[in-house]
Amino acid sequence: MTDPLLSMKNISKSFGGVPALVHASLEVYPAEVMALVGQNGAGKSTMIKILNGAYARDAGTITFGGVQWTAGSPQQAQRSGISTIFQEINLIGYRSVAENIFLGREPRRGFGLLDWKKMNAEASALLSRFDVRVDVREPLDNFSTAIQQMVAIARAVSFHAKLVIMDEPTSSLDEAEVTVLLRTILQLKADGVAVIFVSHKLDELFQVCDRVTVMRDGRTVTTSNITDMTKLQLVASMLGRDLAEVKKKGATAFKESTGRVGDELLSATNIAIGHRVRDASINIRRGEIVGLAGLLGSGRTETARAIFAADRKSKGNIRFNGSSGNFSSPIEAIAAGMGYCSEDRKAQGIVPGMSVAENLTLALMPSLTRSGMLDETKQRQVVERFIKDIGIKCSGPDQKIRELSGGNQQKVLLARWLCMNPKLLILDEPTRGIDVGAKAEIQSLIRKLANDGLGVLMISSELEEIVEGASRVFVLREGRTVAEFDHRDISESEVMHAMAQGAEADVGPKLGVETRG
């Protein structure tokens, strides 16, 4: 029984008091491919960043190759034999392929001058091992993401990496390119290199990985041979659901719907945007909460942004409130009666230097004027009304919003749209990062709004929210609408099934690998 190559035991890490990893463990054997899965916030990226040398662990031990391991910088990690390939290509686009592979350790030929011939030759040789033949003198930017990823892998190999970590490597690749990448991973394995493969695309994991480690809430919850699990079991483990157990109702604060569902409010068909969303379609009626479910990377946020015209869609048609909903900017969408709460409060929601009042009325301001000036009395009235109605805990309308808790910030952002009397409210992860109490308040608020006739599109990674809050659910997987459930059929297992189900038929046979799961 060989010893593990990498052994991480009882790793803990907190950021500013908030725990990201709690006694997490991970073991990888030489020349094995280990899948690392988990939802957002599960702790995968923190584990990887520790192995990458970007973070230092607070507690726990790491041994690599039999010796104690620690790395204070990415450089050190690389030199010790652990290389990381990130989702965003962290290479220099303007520089040539060969340069990128050897940047920082270019071969020399006396007087400190670079040996270009040797560099180019070695780069070509490295890439051809993975069946990639390109002109290594051309700038990296000239090539597709798939090739760029190969270059990143070649760089890792040139460092004599014993362990290569791949963080979501296939998110920007098309099917043919994915095949090539998976073949490369098997090649690495054959060369004796261990791989940690982080991905949400379960089909791919089942194709090349030997074992799988599931993380949730900063802990390692499952480690097993991948052949011993089904996809459904995997998803269940990621989301923390015991299939055998029947979840009792009332896990969320979404009470029963008492409103009447009206006629069609929004219909989005065949939306395509960027490379994430290929063919998404959803529709929403007045007074109903429609849930949009899917794993991370399935294209939910992108679809929502396309509806709100925050990003320009490349294909598809939207009808809103009886007329065309193909808006060209959020200004038009807002004027027509939409509101949008983005999933990243900090980056896209709050204006940190401004007060609660200013943030709350940010969209309403143009209507709060009196002879050109901002009508501060009216503004104050609106703000105080919402502070009371929604229960925003703050010292007053003038408090700086960055001093509020996450939950209260979210309430302010909700109020930003509510004070505009919208017809449709798009909520992207409305209760993420919020304490239990505020979560419940927001959930009941959403229900009340729907009962009063507001149409709501709710994106949530928490299954219970989807199941209990929504009267209809659309499930997205890899950019496509794969299922629609009516409220009578919604159950957690059904939704998870749809999220997990893979299109095994296309990818498997090409690799000559048995499909599993």
Added chain:
Amino acid sequence: MVDRALFFQRFGVAIAAVLLILFNLAFTPNFATSQTLAVNLSQICTIVIVGVGMTLVIATGGIDLSVGSLMAIAGALSPMFFTGALFPLPSLSIGITIGIIIPVVVAGIFGLFNGWLITSFKIQPIIATLVLFIAGRGIAQVSTNGDLQVFKVPEFQAIAIGRVLGVPFQVWIMLAIVSISAFVLHRTVFGKQVLAVGGNEEAARLSGIPVRRIKLLVYMICGMCSGVAGLMVIAMNSAADANLIGLGMELDAIAAVVVGGTLLAGGRATIVGTLLGALVIQLVRYTLLANGVPDPAALVVKAGLIVLAVWLQRQEQT
């Protein structure tokens, strides 16, 4: 450490101004005279007027290097109108009116050009405004052939050096511009939207704020402020030299804005701060001069002040 830095960042300017005034009251002879006050205020008028425009631009997270050149354009253009050089004037007052309005409008249009480069091509503000920085003064020089335009039109000069209640008119104009813009920035929807764009441009866009329009407007306003400042300068000197008007003004304006407490990254701005910032820098210069330190030393001190102010800002952000 962060709290102390924050305190200094907010109130440092005012404290510095007070300290400087006290120091001078104690040690500099003839400081507490109305003449000294008038001299100091006059020096800062043009800087503050440009600084107001610059504050708005910086509030959106941008910057404008072309202000000096736009001053030159306005200053070079104006005398052509009220001296009757371009066409015969029906009356002097019409000439002066045109000579005030058109140069300011022209400067505003150049400002719009800056905004257009930045919003339509997504060019960094430093680079976009560099174009007019280089070409703008050339345009002014070309239209006057680099010649000095000397004039003797007391009615025009009054806009700068005429006295109302014993205080030069330019000071009144400066105070008016400061009050109006402070009001606009803090009390109108436009002002709030400017701050929102600088504070979190994506959040502003997603909230329906017309980001592009706001940016175009602030650069236009900055251009117009530069135009007004250019008029002040030629009125003060009763001469227009396209080679010299506004030379180095962009540095002075940025220094006043930064020292005054407006964040370079945008999102928080104070017009009054810019006024105080210009005052502090001027007082430093005056203090040094009055106490026998050669003028160039003030440049070194100004440089140090800028670095200190920006460094304090960074402390607050981390």
Added chain:
Amino acid sequence: MISFRISPSMAVVVVLILLTFLGAWRYDGFLGAYNVQSVLRYNSMFALVSLGMCFVIMTGGIDLSVGAVAAFSSVVSAYLSPYGLLPGLVGGVCAGIFAGTINSLIITRLNIMPFIATLATMLAASGAALLLANNQSVSVSYDTDFTFLGQGDLLSFIRPEWVDDPNVGFFGRALGFFLSFPTPAWIAIIAYIAAAVIINHTAFGRSVLAIGGGLEASRLMGLSVDRTIFSVYVISGALAGLAGVILASQFGAGQPIEGIGWELFAIASVVVGGTLLTGGNGSIGGTLAGALLLGIIFTILNFENGMGWISLSAYWQSVVRGVFLFAVVVLQAKLSKGLRG
């Protein structure tokens, strides 16, 4: 979309050659020895400053202090000129290195953005120059051979008699021209060749470009980012210092108020020469072509005025330079959108 087979730098060289031919065809004496030498001699200072700026811009930064530093160094070297050529030269360059180091420290230690840091240094250097020179020009000593740096021709020592004979053939005239190449131009050429070798064939040079192409990525790939950034500002300061020495030596006096606008000329040369203002991609040769191009515009204007058909003042050069910069900047923006889009 313009294919990058024809790189922007090559385009500049083409325009430069075209303008040269235009000038030669249109004006008498444009390609004459006297004119060429004067142009080269005068523009070497700007070429040197542009070279330093190229390094800085390649890392994605900017150096606004180069003009003031050149002025400061011209004063320093003027003061040191009575002690000889070497003291004047070394003193001036060291003054530049000193200023560059201050820039580097403010940028890497205090974490202040290059625009503000170098703006401050520019003010301080101006002030220092004026203080040092007591608000006036500082005459250079003619007792030593300090002025040879700016006014001499490097190879004049080996100039044989027969070259100046009016009946000497083409080869003789070419040799004569070669031997009359002004010293400052030699200095600039050597600097450019060294820079080209450094950028294209040393690890340091590649890391300069890498950092401009991706600061965080470079850090993650293990490059010593801070050290490289520190170095480029020192290089820029040193070259500005060298330009200042040539300034003092060429015009016979250290001038504290000269240098205004040099940084703009440098930035424009670099950008026109095809280097991206955002950093990461560029060409040393392109910068040289850009500097020569902008310099030639001034000469062409002079000649055109001399012809008498039009009377365009020298002021038009700012406008033309601005238009060039505008065109290049917009082109760069459109091209990069196209590439990354």
